[in-house]
Amino acid sequence: MLELRHVSKQFAGSLAVDNVSFSARAGEVTGYLGPNGSGKSTTIKMVVGLIDLTSGEVCFNGSPAHMDPIAWKQRLGYVPEEPHLYTHLSGLEYLVMVGQLRDLPSRPTANRIEGLLQLLGLHDDRHVAISAYSKGMRQKVLLAAALLHNPDLLLLDEPFSGLDVGSALVLRSLIQELASRGKVVLFSSHELETVERVCSHVVILHRGKVVADDSIARLRTLMAVSTLEEIFAQLAVEQDTAALSRQIADLIQA
Amino acid sequence: MTRRQLRVLFRDFLFGIVDRDVLSIYASGDASQLLLQLVALLVFGSICCSLPALTINASAPPVVRLVFAFGIEHFLIATTMLVVGIFAVLSWNTMFPSHNDVLVLGPLPIRAHTILLAKLAAMAVALGLTVVALHAVSGLVWPLAFSASGLWVTATGRLAGWTRLLSAYWITMFAAGTFVFSLALAAQGIAATLLPRHYFLRLSSVLQLGAFCAIVGGYLFEPIGHPSYWFLGLFLELIGSPAAGLARRAVLSLAVAVGVAGIVYGLSYVRTLRQIAEEPDIAPTTRRIRWLPALGDAWHTAVAQFSVRTLWRSAPHRVILAFYWGLGCAFTLVFLKTPRGRHLAAIAATGDWRETSVPVIVSSVLMTASAVVAARLAFAMPKDLPANWIFRLLPAMPGSRYVSARRRAFLLVSAIPACLASAAVLLSMWPWRPAVEHLATLALLSVVLVEIALGGEERIPFTCAYRPGRSRVHIAICVAIVIVLPVTIWAATLERDALERPVLCGAILAVLGLVWIGTRWWNAWLRSTPGTQPAFEDEPADRLTALDLWDSRLLPGRSRQLS
Numbered sequence: 090m091l092e093l094r095h096v097s098k099q100f101a102g103s104l105a106v107d108n109v110s111f112s113a114r115a116g117e118v119t120g121y122l123g124p125n126g127s128g129k130s131t132t133i134k135m136v137v138g139l140i141d142l143t144s145g146e147v148c149f150n151g152s153p154a155h156m157d158p159i160a161w162k163q164r165l166g167y168v169p170e171e172p173h174l175y176t177h178l179s180g181l182e183y184l185v186m187v188g189q190l191r192d193l194p195s196r197p198t199a200n201r202i203e204g205l206l207q208l209l210g211l212h213d214d215r216h217v218a219i220s221a222y223s224k225g226m227r228q229k230v231l232l233a234a235a236l237l238h239n240p241d242l243l244l245l246d247e248p249f250s251g252l253d254v255g256s257a258l259v260l261r262s263l264i265q266e267l268a269s270r271g272k273v274v275l276f277s278s279h280e281l282e283t284v285e286r287v288c289s290h291v292v293i294l295h296r297g298k299v300v301a302d303d304s305i306a307r308l309r310t311l312m313a314v315s316t317l318e319e320i321f322a323q324l325a326v327e328q329d330t331a332a333l334s335r336q337i338a339d340l341i342q343a
Numbered sequence: 344m345t346r347r348q349l350r351v352l353f354r355d356f357l358f359g360i361v362d363r364d365v366l367s368i369y370a371s372g373d374a375s376q377l378l379l380q381l382v383a384l385l386v387f388g389s390i391c392c393s394l395p396a397l398t399i400n401a402s403a404p405p406v407v408r409l410v411f412a413f414g415i416e417h418f419l420i421a422t423t424m425l426v427v428g429i430f431a432v433l434s435w436n437t438m439f440p441s442h443n444d445v446l447v448l449g450p451l452p453i454r455a456h457t458i459l460l461a462k463l464a465a466m467a468v469a470l471g472l473t474v475v476a477l478h479a480v481s482g483l484v485w486p487l488a489f490s491a492s493g494l495w496v497t498a499t500g501r502l503a504g505w506t507r508l509l510s511a512y513w514i515t516m517f518a519a520g521t522f523v524f525s526l527a528l529a530a531q532g533i534a535a536t537l538l539p540r541h542y543f544l545r546l547s548s549v550l551q552l553g554a555f556c557a558i559v560g561g562y563l564f565e566p567i568g569h570p571s572y573w574f575l576g577l578f579l580e581l582i583g584s585p586a587a588g589l590a591r592r593a594v595l596s597l598a599v600a601v602g603v604a605g606i607v608y609g610l611s612y613v614r615t616l617r618q619i620a621e622e623p624d625i626a627p628t629t630r631r632i633r634w635l636p637a638l639g640d641a642w643h644t645a646v647a648q649f650s651v652r653t654l655w656r657s658a659p660h661r662v663i664l665a666f667y668w669g670l671g672c673a674f675t676l677v678f679l680k681t682p683r684g685r686h687l688a689a690i691a692a693t694g695d696w697r698e699t700s701v702p703v704i705v706s707s708v709l710m711t712a713s714a715v716v717a718a719r720l721a722f723a724m725p726k727d728l729p730a731n732w733i734f735r736l737l738p739a740m741p742g743s744r745y746v747s748a749r750r751r752a753f754l755l756v757s758a759i760p761a762c763l764a765s766a767a768v769l770l771s772m773w774p775w776r777p778a779v780e781h782l783a784t785l786a787l788l789s790v791v792l793v794e795i796a797l798g799g800e801e802r803i804p805f806t807c808a809y810r811p812g813r814s815r816v817h818i819a820i821c822v823a824i825v826i827v828l829p830v831t832i833w834a835a836t837l838e839r840d841a842l843e844r845p846v847l848c849g850a851i852l853a854v855l856g857l858v859w860i861g862t863r864w865w866n867a868w869l870r871s872t873p874g875t876q877p878a879f880e881d882e883p884a885d886r887l888t889a890l891d892l893w894d895s896r897l898l899p900g901r902s903r904q905l906s
Contacts, residue, residue: 100621134620137449137450138449138450139445139446139449139450139620140620140621141617141620141621158452159452159453159454160452162450162451162452163452165450167450169446169450171446173442173443173446173447174443174447175355175359175443175447177358177359186351186355187451189347189348189351190348190351190352190448190451190452190453191451191452192347192348192452
């Protein structure tokens with residue numbers, strides 16, 4: 090189980106994440122939601138170890154995760170929000186490099202890479218430089234790199250970005266399949282419909298603070314609404330969306 | 344595990360040591376191919392540097408042979424420093440881990456010191472490879488030639504003498520190269536250690552430009568006290584000729600440069616890693632000057648401001664700009680170094696502005712021409728090519744609109760800065776009247792040059808695909824040396840006389856004015872077709888593959904026409 094205990098992050102002049110606490114259990118997919126700039130990606134980067142926590146603690150199965158950062162990173166797979174990749178390498182070269190850097194055994198890793206490339210529909214373009222890949226293809230490379238070492242914890246930050254419908258459906262099933270096999274999955278997305286289908290438990294962040302942390306079913310009952318979108322709108326959307334859209338339309342027609 | 348990671352990272356860093364922004368233009372992202380090409384180029388340079396060894400005349404008096412050997416050895420040391428310096432400038436942005444490095448490698452189980460070691464090893468190997476490739480032939484030929492001609496042979500015998508020469512040669516070259524590279528590393532490291540990251544990033548590009556100009560200018564000007572003389576002293580000391588003072592200075596400066604570079608690099612490395620990772624996703628705004636003047640209507644202002652901002656913020660484009668400004672400086676300095684230039688400078692002590700006017704006029708014209716050429720080449724190199732869709736979507740408009748927008752951008756980044764710099768120099772050196780007259784001439788000349796630079800297809804700066812090899816730098820430099828420089832000197836002499844005769848000066852200004860109107864009219868006439876779309880592709884695809892070398896009738900369109 091992944092636990093965040095009173096985690097905060099202060100950047101110069103602003104508190105990006107403010108005393109966030111929640112847990113993501115093995116065997117279920119935890120949705121991590123919030124508007125742009127609410128601190129979702131910052132939290133995930135803190136969990137990964139890319140940035141230091143200002144205060145608080147991240148624990149995995151009861152032990153502090155950052156006591157041994159190397160061992161911690163061996164257990165997690167991460168799909169970042171932006172497709173940061175070495176674009177001068179081909180998809181195959183990149184995955185081989187990641188396998189080598191993770192010190193995975195060569196032969197089984199080669200087979201696993203081959204299989205992932207086939208299943209993700211990248212096999213024909215495996216020798217093409219990533220710079221020539223579409224956004225969806227880059228996303229698939231990131232996903233393959235995150236799964237290559239069979240991690241215990243998966244941190245997915247906007248994993249559906251750029252994927253076509255077929256690939257998105259596959260990924261949706263894959264996330265559920267991995268969770269059912271006992272992995273901890275923390276999944277951040279703006280696609281509320283997908284989150285509603287995939288996640289059993291959601292954490293909603295607003296201005297760096299947790300404003301909801303419960304199962305979707307319970308939140309629906311508590312707030313007397315029928316969809317996750319309505320829950321989200323009540324908790325994290327401050328503007329009157331209809332009035333705002335009218336203002337925009339008026340502005341461009343003025 | 345660490346050893347395997349080190350090996351993998353070392354390989355990746357080594358192939359990425361030359362800035363990939365530059366690389367993507369010249370080698371389509373193929374790092375290994377580019378490295379091989381660079382090595383081949385350096386080896387070719389080494390062969391060229393070895394050819395004068397054939398001309399050593401063993402029967403010439405010892406003093407003549409010694410002077411020749413000194414000259415050659417100094418040239419080789421200075422060239423090593425130049426090549427390593429250019430290598431340092433090209434690899435400037437890869438000396439520290441990039442944002443991408445941190446985000447790609449950060450989530451992987453790799454220790455920070457493993458990345459540091461891999462980076463240092465890659466830089467050391469790349470530096471070593473540069474020096475070895477540059478002296479692959481000359482590093483054997485010259486020690487052999489010196490030894491064969493009886494120079495610096497010790498009493499212990501010819502073989503021992505040759506071995507000593509060989510060792511001294513290579514030690515000197517590696518020391519000179521390491522010194523220059525360490526200076527570049529130290530400059531960046533000090534800035535990275537002392538400054539907040541966003542200030543460092545801004546200063547770093549200025550440092551890169553400054554380093555480039557200093558290296559090229561230093562090589563061609565070679566002032567007394569240039570470090571290349573210290574390393575010549577080191578070479579002489581190593582082979583047993585007394586040059587203790589210079590050798591001591593070389594060793595001391597090398598030790599200081601390496602020591603400072605090592606300390607500040609280590610300190611700033613850790614700091615940089617943390618700062619990159621700590622960059623928030625949504626960066627808070629910083630106070631900065633965002634104002635640029637309006638340059639005509641909205642369309643002209645948009646294109647001109649886009650050009651200025653791109654040139655200011657894009658590292659590869661700044662390097663191109665620096666290269667040509669550096670060449671302009673170098674031409675000027677070389678010209679001022681000629682016996683005639685020195686003679687005129689000596690006369691300048693008498694305070695007679697007229698005597699110093701020809702070198703000053705030539706220098707200002709060369710700098711202005713370099714600025715226009717630099718802008719022309721920088722504008723031709725694309726920046727984020729896929730992003731040009733925003734310009735492609737614009738409605739078609741008269742070709743003259745594109746030309747006038749480009750003209751303003753050219754004036755803003757080339758002619759105006761060059762003329763302002765000349766104005767500052769001239770008004771401080773000359774009486775106001777000849778200074779103003781020459782500035783008027785220079786301004787007219789610069790707008791004529793800009794009109795000439797506007798030739799070719801309608802293009803919006805930085806948005807058109809670039810085919811390597813189009814710039815023909817080598818031809819441009821040869822033309823500049825063989826034709827433009829003598830013509831400029833002749834014209835400067837004519838202008839110098841005209842500056843004292845208002846009628847003649849007026850006539851020159853009138854002629855230049857007419858040339859300007861003529862070139863401007865020509866540009867407008869060429870683009871008089873309404874509804875022109877600017878070019879976004881350098882060449883059509885069929886021309887790119889066929890290159891028109893065999894028979895133009897074989898091109899698909901042409902063959903259909905013939906049939």
